[in-house]
Amino acid sequence: MKLTGAEIFVESLKREGVKTVFGLPGGVVLKIFDVLYGEKDLDFVLVRHEQAAIHMAEAYARATGKVGVALVTSGPGATNTVTGLVNANLDSCPIVVFTGQVLTSLIGNDAFQEADIVGISRSCTKHNYLVKHVNELAQTIKEAFYIAGSGRPGPVLVDIPKDVSMAMAEFTYPDKVYIRGYNPTYEGNKWQIKQAAEAILKAERPVLYVGGGVINSDGSGELQSLAELLNIPVTMTLMGLGAFPGTHPLSLGMLGMHGAHATNLAVHNCDLLIAVGSRFDDRVTGKINEFVPHAKIIHVDVDPTSIRKNIHVDIPIVGDARAVLRDLLAQVTAMVGGKRREGKTPWLTQIATWESERPLTYKADAKVIKPQFVIDMIYRRTRGEAIITSDVGQHQMWTAQFYKFAKPRTWLNSGGLGTMGYGFPAALGAQRAFPDQLVVCITGDGSFQMNLQELSTAMAYDLPVKVAIINNGYHGMVRQWQQLFYDGHYSASRIECGPDYVKLAEAYGAVGLRATEPHEVDDLLDEAFAVRKPVLMDFQVDPYENCYPMVPAGGAIHQMVYEDPQPEAGGRPSTPKDTQKESISLA
């Protein structure tokens, strides 16, 4: 049967099991939108800015484990996707982004709304395609989905010229993919796994250091069994939170620049670091030469380029995190005769001592809302079970520290790129995937303003996300660095003239709520979580609260700073208390 390119496009998506497409139309994709008109099996979410569509598709993918899909027009529509593509690429998230392109005969002519998006996105996609003929369209879409979702997942972009979507071709959707240059390794090398198992059994101070790879491969179950079998403490990267239950006695929470005291010390002093689906990012390792000085390193990763990229590894294992954990568990179980290692090892006792030395806490205040208090309250109320999205800044690090995730795929956040503006659209994408779940976006006043236009989308599609703005009147993380490392010169970090968020919400027909004092927080959350509507919560928090512990950039991770430096006698006060009042009464 002959179909138009546009029909082939829609049919192919259906064959891939796609339910939701995020995006925004334009001239060169009108033929496709015409086919989508009246299409019952595919639901299209019209965004207000294409960047948001990519974040939504990403969050949709992350929360469901399926490939996320977006469709935008050529030129500006396509270039608006770039931040989202880089974000998905760095955070290994499977999405396929379709961009319209000008007529093939006009490509390269500076035609109206032409952008060389294949060229632009080459370095920030796992792979990309320009479809030059309608005959290649179905095959290309098949490959795109396969590449996005397999191996180390990532974004794939498919550029479809207008004439390709109009031309006719015979439609058969391929049921197999042959890509001779692409053959990801899933099963770990048996001999290496045996080596790893031996090292694990020999270790006295082992630490499991797990990242987003465990979540991408759905390997949490295997991870937990392995940790419990041998009583190995588990620390998670920012992207790995949720891979292991945050309240589990073996959980050390997040490590790295804002890792807890005991966590970073455990990592620094371990004699065996078992890295699974994590990639030794500089925010994790701090000064790389001083990272885990006493440890052997096992590194499991599906992407061979991650291994030995930043650090020497003793036992490298290329493979899918889940598959390798499964084999490792079987190997270790056989070696110990299935017997669980019970009781507290001296190592766990040592870690517990560090924990009691400096637990991860904050000082609540009776008058001023502490940002951590808001997050703590959200955590207590949801018991770690909500889907939480976050943006970038202090609020993000506090969320990572104080929200103890119970399950994988419930923490959606921009790790590798640190994209302010990610959180709110991500919440909408996740809510679209799970209409009945509680989705909370914990954001900052800076970050939220980078994609707040999506309030309109939230209303249009009845996406009742709860947005908690940790409103400190500052680009808080920037301000913190300026306070600590730039003599308190708050250059361009103060966010002046932030909107009245209550009125803003109301302007869109959503619900707006505000808390300025700690005792209001609880009731406000009650109210917000009870309505089935998008809610904006403006928490006016202490503008000068800082995020600790902190490893100063370039430092080793066991050398943490725990509190604000005391002002020197006669010197500049490190916290300009005089401006504090003014900042609190922002709105």
Next chain:
Amino acid sequence: MERIISLLVENKFGVLVRVAGLFSARGFNIESLSVGPTIDPSMSLITIVTEGDERILEQITKQLNKLIDVIKVVDLTENDFVERETTLVKIHTRTEDRAEAFRIIEIFRAKIVDSTPTTYTVEITGDAQKVEAFINQLRPLGLKELVRSGRIAIARDDAKAAGDHKRRQVVVEAK
């Protein structure tokens, strides 16, 4: 350390840019590069000469392998290989220098492939050392122009060559 990397790639538009982009994005220099068809017209062979320490080269090789359009990567320098480069040199033909020019051309078994009243164009083929030595010998006579093909190389044990790749197929069943 110098490395010669042989890449078997899909014969499609944009592949060379991906390979070159990978080098440039990471600040790796390409010393020479040559591309040509293989026995199988659906594939091309790229020969890249690059330099770097072992860790950088391990990264480069892995990153190249990661490109979807790259079918096989072989670091030829790890084993025995044969390499060649062709160079065209245009030299001045002043009467007093001619005898010397002929002598050098003779010694290196180079070939004059074109001449004008004031110039000779000489072709030389050989490994990098030979070509380099030849150019250095001619230099005092005055080089007018120099065009080098870039180096190509082939493994002596043909099982290791990228060009010998047997089609591996990844089959994914339909959902």
